[in-house]
Amino acid sequence: MALPNVLETPPSGFNFENVFRNVALEGLLEGGRTKAPKPMKTGTTIAGVVCKDGVVLGADTRATSSEVVADKMCAKIHYIAPNIYCCGAGTAADTEKTTDLLSSNLTIFSMDSGRNPRVVMAANILQDMLFRYRGQIGAHLILGGVDCTGSHLYTVGPYGDIDKVTYLAMGSGDLAALGILEDRFKPNMELEEAKELVRDAIHSGIMSDLGSGNNIDICVITKQGVDYLRPYQESEFKDKRQMRYKYHPGTTPILTEKIVPLQMEVVQETVQRMDTA
């Protein structure tokens, strides 16, 4: 079975060959001064609300990597299908990849069967995928969409747990956002009212949580279509550069100049006729 020249290609999918090495490396690094690089988390506030004609999803736009803001205009509302969008909190790469895979699977399904995907299918696929990896994929997602059965809002946790509710908030700022939602949510709200509510919820998350900040994105999904407002509201704390940091031409003095022309000669010339019909 394991003769030296008979190669068994490793199976596709995740490869655990380097886990021992990584654990040993981390032990070595912690003893020294350097630390292993941390993955970029989104440290987020995301919220969703079901209103009379559809679903309103909202998110902030800050992505952090420990104490540093890694991305000030990160897009946290991901496209899944023309009628389904998904907000993601947790490890940024995990949410992006998971939602990408989900979107591809739903596209294949809709091309195969000729039907529009339903939100419950997206939720089930996510649940299967995340449970299979037992929470190692750090993706906390809010799935919202409008399909032939109505408007739905689901939350999927990293271990694959699902909840179907009418208003939701996730991420590190979820408690602040949930406070606003609990206070002012009414079933069957109008669209404008729902947008204001989500904006206020995200705003309170931004104000009360260090991991959330910068601008607010809103995505409105209705039977007629999707309105992705990015940014819905820019933060009032944008920094203004004090000076221009571009150097004008001539800043660096030229000491000497030497021009060497390259001798090129035509070696071969081929003419191919094109059919211009």
Next chain:
Amino acid sequence: MNTRGLRSQLKDSVPVTGLGTQIGAYGVQDTLRSGFSSVKNELLPSHALELSEKNFQLNQDKMNFSTLRNIQGLHAPLKLQMEYRAARQIQRLPFLQSSHLALDTLKGNDESISFEDILNDPAQSEMMGEPHIMVEYKLGLM
């Protein structure tokens, strides 16, 4: 697609097996590729998911066949397994990459994308076995 397996089918899932390592030249462990050999490496999984991922497809198949047998009778999994076995036999020579098209279509893998299709594509594998020896091994001449 996963079946939401019934609890009673769990008795058919594959038990824990040892984690083999790559054997290099002279029958000893290949230190360059797999690290130093130790009993701990071979008995304990290094990552929480290593064992469950190793047997995932097998477990899924067993649960699916078991449920199918309970619902439709013995003939259903028998016929399916016969078809899988037939499809598995049409492959290229052992050192070349086969597309597994028939097998994928039968299993339904052509309609879904998961990490198996993105990560560690065997077509991009950087190691190649020796063609003559691999064919002799497959034909049982070794």
